[in-house]
Amino acid sequence: MKAVQVSRFGGPEVLEYVDLPEPNPVSGQVLVEMKAIGVNFRDVTMRANKFPPNLMGRSVPDTPFVLGSEGAGIVAKIGCGVTEVSVGDRVAFYHPEGASYAEKVVVPSWRLVPVPIDMDLEVSAAAVLQGLTAHLLTHLSYPIQPDDYVLVHAAAGGVGSLLTQIAKWSGAHVIGTVSTATKARFAQDLGADDVIIYTEHDFAEEVARITHGSGVNVVYDGIGLATFEKSLASLGRRGYLVMYGSASGPVSEVNTSIFVRKSIYLTRASLLDYTETRSELLARSEDVFEWIKSGRLRLSIYDRIPLRDAALAHRELENRITTGKVLLIP
Structure with missing residues (x-):
């Protein structure tokens, strides 16, 4: 073969x-x-x-x-x-x-x-x-609620495009990040309320502007190292950073004291742990x-x-x- x-x-x-x-x-x-x-x-x-x-x-x-x-x-x-x-x-x-x-x-x-x-x-x-991953992220890692503010990295990608749609029909305000204008149009077509072209704008600053400084309820991050710190900065009080990939490299060390300021939650989801049976x-x-x-x-x-x-x-x-x-x- x-x-x-x-x-x-x-x-x-x-x-x-x-x-x-x-x-x-x-x-x-x-x-x-x-x-x-x-x-x-x-x-x-x-x-x-x-x-x-x-x-x-x-x-x-x-x-x-x-x-x-x-x-x-x-x-x-x-x-x-x-x-x-x-x-x-x-x-x-x-x-x-x-x-x-x-x-x-x-x-x-x-x-x-x-x-x-x-x-x-x-x-x-x-x-x-990607479908099963999007399912577990939005229903178990952080179950999206109506009126949540949700930040989806790589909103035009395989998992990101599915997260965008699920978050939207769940009643959330969806903010997506993408690398190009073409991808921005694609994410908007899927239902994203706001799309940030991260190659042109600082996404953490844009999130602060969109949420009037309150931050988002959850960040879905499959990028990893390159977005980690600004993903944390984008969260509101008691916000969730849900990581599911490391396309830019893994986050090797985390100082847990950074979670204290806003009582932030961090999880790294793996599909295998959600399909054990x-x-x-x-x-x-x-x-x-x-x-x-x-x-x-x-x-x-x-x-x-x-x-x-x-x-x-x-x-x-x-x-x-x-x-x-x-x-x-x-």
């Missing part, structure tokens, strides 16, 4: 399109014939060997290794004892050790979620990691799929790229030109 592996750590050019033996599922595993593969910024950081050690239960393996953790396809073969799915089922998954940049992937059966017959597999592949995984995925099918949640697929051209997908993410999800198609 064909797969894309990291031959050595480095730039997009280290991604190689290779022939590998087809994996065979053992007890509790399923072989999935992939139809669409989600590309995430964590893939970029792993390829460059900048992934924080043991983040989300995984450290970077030795090279060569196959990238990827998300996708959708058809069950091709099942191992002993598998009861959750059958051959021919349409499924999607997020699995941190999924090695999903391949034509066929072995996944633990309990991590597979059924894809509704009236949902395109490409849409489901784009929805799993199959029942929890299914409940969240069913919610997200229903939101998409009903039209309540608009999922944007920015690009569909052949698997052999995975390096192009990584360049798109690194150059910050995407609005929505990038998929690889085997």
Whole structure:
């Protein structure tokens, strides 16, 4: 079978399109014939060997290794004892050790979620990691309330675009940050009340202006190091900083005394901790799929790229030109 592996750590050019033996599922595993593969910024950081050690239960393996953790396809073969799915089922998954940049992937059966017959597999592949993340951030990490002021970083990105929509229909005043005017228009179209182009304006100063100095109730931050201090400054009293990524690098040390001035809360959410059981995984995925099918949640697929051209997908993410999800198609 064909797969894309990291031959050595480095730039997009280290991604190689290779022939590998087809994996065979053992007890509790399923072989999935992939139809669409989600590309995430964590893939970029792993390829460059900048992934924080043991983040989300995984450290970077030795090279060569196959990238990827998300996708959708058809069950091709099942191992002993598998009861959750059958051959021919349409499924999607997020699995941190999924090695999903391949034509066929072995996944633990309990991590597979059924894809509704009236949902395109490409849409489901784009929805799993980012959709479930947006769900947990807005319903558990900090449940958004009507009239909250919410700051969403990267509001035109994969998770950010979903957070913007969920926050808006939850009755919040949504402030988004983006890097370009094109992305600003995209975020506004999704429902953002105010959009700050952070390359032109200091977002903390703009938040203070918009909120008349009161600050926001919650900041959803997948950027990390570059935004951390100003995200804290943007919060109001008893505000929540909900971190879920580190695109600019991890925040390595935190002086807890900085939380005293406004009684601030800080949490770093990981999807694995909110999908520990199959029942929890299914409940969240069913919610997200229903939101998409009903039209309540608009999922944007920015690009569909052949698997052999995975390096192009990584360049798109690194150059910050995407609005929505990038998929690889085997």
